[in-house]
Amino acid sequence: MRASEIAEDFPVVASDSNALEAARLLATNRLPGLVVTDPRGRPAAILPASQVVRLLVPRYVQDDPSLAGVLSESMADRVAEKLRGKTVAALLPDDRPELAVVEADDTIVEVAAAMARLRSPLVAVVDHDRIAGVITASRLLELALRER
């Protein structure tokens, strides 16, 4: 079984696309993250939903978490304002983890090895340098357990 045969569609956003739209995609589809592609269409990074959640937290609470409990909650709904006009690239953490990428003809063991090595919940599958889908850890487990 090859990576391209088990890859699934997954929401992908371009790094220069709108940050508010990306946040809506995460929220509507209840996703833990999105795959971000570079201008050539190649998967470049994961945008974790937890990174967007940072925008819900005012800077002075990030600096002193003990202040969070005494804050009014009205600031939570300012997130849309903070996202508007930003690109997805601006949301990505500087020290982001390496994105696991496999080739379309890689075997299931190669996929599992890449996922295990980077401790990633998903790998992006590329075919001729463009994203062809993703494989999640739970998808791999489903296949492995189904075969028994």
Add this chain to the structure above:
Amino acid sequence: MRASEIAEDFPVVASDSNALEAARLLATNRLPGLVVTDPRGRPAAILPASQVVRLLVPRYVQDDPSLAGVLSESMADRVAEKLRGKTVAALLPDDRPELAVVEADDTIVEVAAAMARLRSPLVAVVDHDRIAGVITASRLLELALRER
């Protein structure tokens, strides 16, 4: 809005429960991870699906990833054998990240701050020392964006 009001049910497994059952839960529900509780019922860790995927990868491929491509794939279906008889606790990584835990009466800003600090895709909500549900990053975004 308080944490207990927005918490949702989420599959939880006890640390002394069966590893094969936990893997099936991940696979069937297509989850990126499970919340693991200690013997007192308090959330103690996350079991990431990628950690279970490690069992699909033979030790000598973990040591030398270049061998993955030349392997037969039949070993992938030995995962059930490897899981049988193991506990969930035995699967947890030694250097696992801290589990984000909030109290039932914490505010949405406190929840967001805990999630952002640990860069966690979810936080466990406890009420009187027992798990009351989880809040995912995408759930928080959904609430924040809906209010606009």
